[in-house]
Amino acid sequence: MNSEDKISLVIDGIRTEVEPGATIMDAADQVGVHIPRLCYHPELSILGACRICIVELEKREQLVASCSYPAEEDMVVKTSSPELRRHRRDIVELILDNHPKDCQTCVRDGNCELQDSAYSLGVRERLFEGERKQYPEDNSSPSIHREPDKCILCGRCVRVCDEVQGVTNLWQQNRGFESVAAPAHNADIMESVCIHCGQCVNVCPTASIVENNVTDEVFEAIADPDLHVVVQTAPSIRAALGEGFGYDPGTPVAGKMVTALKMMGFDAVFDTDLGADLTIIEEADEFLNRFEAGEKLPLITSCSPGWVSFLETFYPELIPNASTCKSPMSMLSSLTKSYYAEQAGIAPENIYSVAAMPCTAKKYEAARPEHETPWGAPYTDAVLTTRELIWMCKCMGVDFRNLPDSQFDRPLGTASGGGDIFGTTGGVTEAALRTAYERFTGETLTNVDFMEVRGVQGLREATIELDGHNVNIGVANGLQNAKELFERLLSGEKEYHMLEIMACPGGCVGGGGQPYPPEDTFALDPELVKKRAQALYTIDSSKQLRKSHENPDIKELYSYYLGEPNSERAHKLLHTSYKPSERQGIK
Numbered sequence: 001m002n003s004e005d006k007i008s009l010v011i012d013g014i015r016t017e018v019e020p021g022a023t024i025m026d027a028a029d030q031v032g033v034h035i036p037r038l039c040y041h042p043e044l045s046i047l048g049a050c051r052i053c054i055v056e057l058e059k060r061e062q063l064v065a066s067c068s069y070p071a072e073e074d075m076v077v078k079t080s081s082p083e084l085r086r087h088r089r090d091i092v093e094l095i096l097d098n099h100p101k102d103c104q105t106c107v108r109d110g111n112c113e114l115q116d117s118a119y120s121l122g123v124r125e126r127l128f129e130g131e132r133k134q135y136p137e138d139n140s141s142p143s144i145h146r147e148p149d150k151c152i153l154c155g156r157c158v159r160v161c162d163e164v165q166g167v168t169n170l171w172q173q174n175r176g177f178e179s180v181a182a183p184a185h186n187a188d189i190m191e192s193v194c195i196h197c198g199q200c201v202n203v204c205p206t207a208s209i210v211e212n213n214v215t216d217e218v219f220e221a222i223a224d225p226d227l228h229v230v231v232q233t234a235p236s237i238r239a240a241l242g243e244g245f246g247y248d249p250g251t252p253v254a255g256k257m258v259t260a261l262k263m264m265g266f267d268a269v270f271d272t273d274l275g276a277d278l279t280i281i282e283e284a285d286e287f288l289n290r291f292e293a294g295e296k297l298p299l300i301t302s303c304s305p306g307w308v309s310f311l312e313t314f315y316p317e318l319i320p321n322a323s324t325c326k327s328p329m330s331m332l333s334s335l336t337k338s339y340y341a342e343q344a345g346i347a348p349e350n351i352y353s354v355a356a357m358p359c360t361a362k363k364y365e366a367a368r369p370e371h372e373t374p375w376g377a378p379y380t381d382a383v384l385t386t387r388e389l390i391w392m393c394k395c396m397g398v399d400f401r402n403l404p405d406s407q408f409d410r411p412l413g414t415a416s417g418g419g420d421i422f423g424t425t426g427g428v429t430e431a432a433l434r435t436a437y438e439r440f441t442g443e444t445l446t447n448v449d450f451m452e453v454r455g456v457q458g459l460r461e462a463t464i465e466l467d468g469h470n471v472n473i474g475v476a477n478g479l480q481n482a483k484e485l486f487e488r489l490l491s492g493e494k495e496y497h498m499l500e501i502m503a504c505p506g507g508c509v510g511g512g513g514q515p516y517p518p519e520d521t522f523a524l525d526p527e528l529v530k531k532r533a534q535a536l537y538t539i540d541s542s543k544q545l546r547k548s549h550e551n552p553d554i555k556e557l558y559s560y561y562l563g564e565p566n567s568e569r570a571h572k573l574l575h576t577s578y579k580p581s582e583r584q585g586i587k
Helices: 024-030 082-096 113-120 156-164 199-203 215-223 235-239 241-245 254-263 272-293 305-314 316-321 328-344 361-367 386-395 417-423 427-441 479-491 526-542 552-562 568-574
Strands: 007-011 014-018 054-057 076-078 144-146 170-173 180-183 209-211 228-233 268-271 351-357 382-385 459-466 469-477 498-502
Touching (some): 007 024, 014 024, 024 076, 082 113, 156 170, 156 199, 156 479, 215 228, 215 382, 215 386, 228 328, 235 241, 235 254, 235 272, 235 386, 235 417, 235 526, 241 386, 254 268, 268 272, 268 328, 272 417, 272 427, 272 568, 305 361, 328 351, 328 361, 328 552, 351 361, 351 386, 361 382, 382 386, 417 526, 427 459, 427 498, 459 479, 469 479, 479 498, 552 568
Parallel strands (some): 007 076, 351 382, 469 498
Antiparallel strands (some): 007 014, 054 076, 144 209, 170 180, 459 469
16 A cells, blocks of 8 residues: 555654554554553454543544544544543543452452553542442353453453354343343353353453462362372463463473473373374374265364364254364373373372363363263363463462473373474364375375464365365364354355364464463464464474374374274273253354
8 A cells, every 4th residue: 555545643743654444542552652441452343432542632622532533634643641641540440449359369460451550540549439339250160250340341251252252152231330241141151152262261351250260179189198190281381381481472381391390299290292192093083984984074173172162052963073082181181090090000089180271161171071980080180271370380489480391201291293283273184184194095294284274364274185085174263263164064165074173263372271461462462372373383393203193102002002093992081972052052
C-alpha cells in the first residue's frame, strides 16, 4: 500500500501513519505510547466495555474509547492529561470497590492486569462502600475453578469461548449490578457444555477463572513415605517452563526441568514423549488398517482431551472416526502402574502418578471413569499445569536457572523426535506419517520433515503420497477452525483420510495451562506460540532418533510386554472409547 493510502494522525505530538481501519490504540502502540486497557485483546473482537482506554480528541468534547475508535486523517489525539488520569482512576476505583480484598492470597497476585492498572493509575485506597456482588464459587470441574466475585465483566472469556473455540459456553448473565460472566442459567461448569480447554483461564485478566489447583495434594504425596511418586512431563512443557524463570519464550529447558523434579522429591521422572511414540505406533497401525480396508475414514486423532469433549458434545456422529488410542499421558500412566510397577517390583497400588501438562483439560481426562485402574483408582492421580509446576519449583526454593541438566529415567524415559513434536499443531500427523510411510511402503524414509503439515495457522490441508496412494490430510487448531473442517467433511465438499485436531490455538504449546505471557505479549499471541513450537522442532532436528518405531525402549516394551501393536494387552492398556455427552451443544 502506498503511503498516500495511509491515514496520518498525531499521537501526543508524534505524527504517524496507519493503515485504514486501524484504531487510535493501534496508532498509539505503533509509536510506543501505551494506553491503559483491560477488556481489549488483540486476538479477540472489540468490546469497548472497560473504558479505561479513553483518550481526548482535539476540537471534540467527548472522550472516546481508543480500542474501538477508528483513526482519522489529521486527527490530533492526547492520551494523557490530568482529566484522563482522573477518569481512568475513577473507573478502576469503581471496579476495585466491587472486587474482593484478597490480593495477598490471590493466585494472580503480582500477575494481575487489574492490580497493574490500579498501581499505574495511582489508586491507593478504596473510596466507595456499599453492597458488593456475592456469588458462590464453582469448583465442580476437575479442570476449571470459577470465582465470579472477581469477574470485572471484561468479556474476554466470553469472546474466546465463542470466537476461538466455537463452544459459546460463557455469556454475560443477569443485568445491571447482578451481571456476571457464566454458563447459561448460571450453571456450574460440570452442568454446562464446557470442554475444559482453559482458554478462558489464559485470557482472564484477574483470577475469576483459574485452573483447579492440586499442588497441595502432590506435595502431600511426595511427603508420604508409603507412596512411590512418579511424574511425567509433556512435550510442550520443556518449551514453555523456562518462561516462569526469566528465559525467553521458546527456550528448551528439558534437562533443567528433570533435575528440578528430582530435587523436589519425585522418585522417578518419565517422559510423556515416550507415550507419544507409543501413540504413534498404535495410531499408525490403526490408520493403515482403516486405510487399506476403506473403513471409518477419516481417522481423527484423539490425544487432545478438549477436542474429545468437543467431539462428544457437538459432533457425536463423528465418534466412530476417532482413534481409539488413549492420549500419550494416559498411555504412560497405564504403563506406569503396570509395566513399570512390574519392572521395579513395586505394588501398583503404591504408585502415585503425576502428569505435568500444558492443558487444563488433562485434569478432566484423568478423572474420566474409563481411565481408572482395575482396583478403582485413577491411572493418573494428579495433573499439574505448567503454571502449577512453576509455582511448585519456586515454593521449593529451586534455583532453576543454575541447575545442571539431567536425563529422564528409564524404562519410560527415551523418546524420538517424533514424540517431541506432538506438542505443536501438525506434529501428531507428521510423527504418524514418519511411521506409516515406512510401514506402508517397506522403504526407509530419508527426509522425515513433512513441511506440508507444519505451521501454527488455524487450518491446513495437504495431500501426501504413500506408495502411489494419495492421503488427504486436514489439520486444525482452535475448535472454531475444526468446525470448518467438519463442515467440509460432512457436506461432502472434501474427502479426508486423516484429521488432526488440537483444541488449543497452536496446539499444546498454546494450551490452557501454559504460563501467563510475559509483560510485552499476550495469551493467544501467534508469535509466542511459534517460538514455543520452534523449540520442539529444534529438539526434534537435533536428535539422531526421529522416528517413533525406531525407539529402542518402545521395541523392548512391545517385545517384552505388549506383543504386537493393537494386541489384546495393548488394547486393554492403551486404548479407550467415547460416547455422546449427556449435554449436547448447538453447532
